[in-house]
Amino acid sequence: LASGLAKGGAKPVYSTHSTFIQRTYDQLSQDLCANNNPATLLITMSGADGMNDTTHLCIFDIAMMSNIPNLVYLCPTCVEEAIAMMDYAIDQTEHPMAIRIPNGVAHRSVKFDTDYSKLNMYKVDKRGSKVALIGLGSYYALAEETAADLAKQGIDATIINPRFATGIDEATLTGLCADHQVVVTLENGVIDGGFGEKIARFYGNSDMRVLVKGLKKEFYDKVPYGELMERNRLTPKQIVEDILNRP
The missing domain is CATH 3.40.50.970 (Thiamin diphosphate (ThDP)-binding fold, Pyr/PP domains)
Structure with missing residues (x-):
């Protein structure tokens, strides 16, 4: 209809x-x-x-x-x-x-674009180095929390709002190669076939390490949200641990 x-x-x-x-x-x-x-x-x-x-x-x-x-x-x-x-x-x-539409009523005092005709253009909201956090949709807040925890470890992480789940911003991703070693994708959904895998595929022939964070493909049944986050290593503390422990 x-x-x-x-x-x-x-x-x-x-x-x-x-x-x-x-x-x-x-x-x-x-x-x-x-x-x-x-x-x-x-x-x-x-x-x-x-x-x-x-x-x-x-x-x-x-x-x-x-x-x-x-x-x-x-x-x-x-x-x-x-x-x-x-x-x-x-x-x-x-x-x-x-x-x-995000589930939570989150607010940000930022001037947002009103034209999205240039498809798959990401927004680099904070430019750092070494680690880039790409937080899709509602998990942008998780990227911010993780960045705050990384700062305690002396890492000034880049924070990116990709905005589009349906494609990749090749220019932005290529630009990270100059001064980043790890790209972390965060999505509130299953990893298999999802947003993060597109990023990982893009970097497949490069030296960039990609950490894809989301939910394992599984039929969950009434699992509390906090437990899901712990089980899938999606808390800021766990994400930082996984970033620091990657070879």
């Missing part, structure tokens, strides 16, 4: 939970994206903090949606960025666009 409305010139906005978008892969791929109709999808309750039981997991949307041609999947870090992305997505007519 949303795809047909968009083809007819309307500005449809369809919102649904991450777990339910999993049930409509063919509609996403064939009805929406194959026709490149510019509908806007709002994906809610996504990630480990949005999950419930085994049949209502919300951790597969990035791996599923980011690999469909034509679809642009934006991952805002806060309320203000989500609003900026929604304003752009509704007005543009080039692509079907999905926005991964």
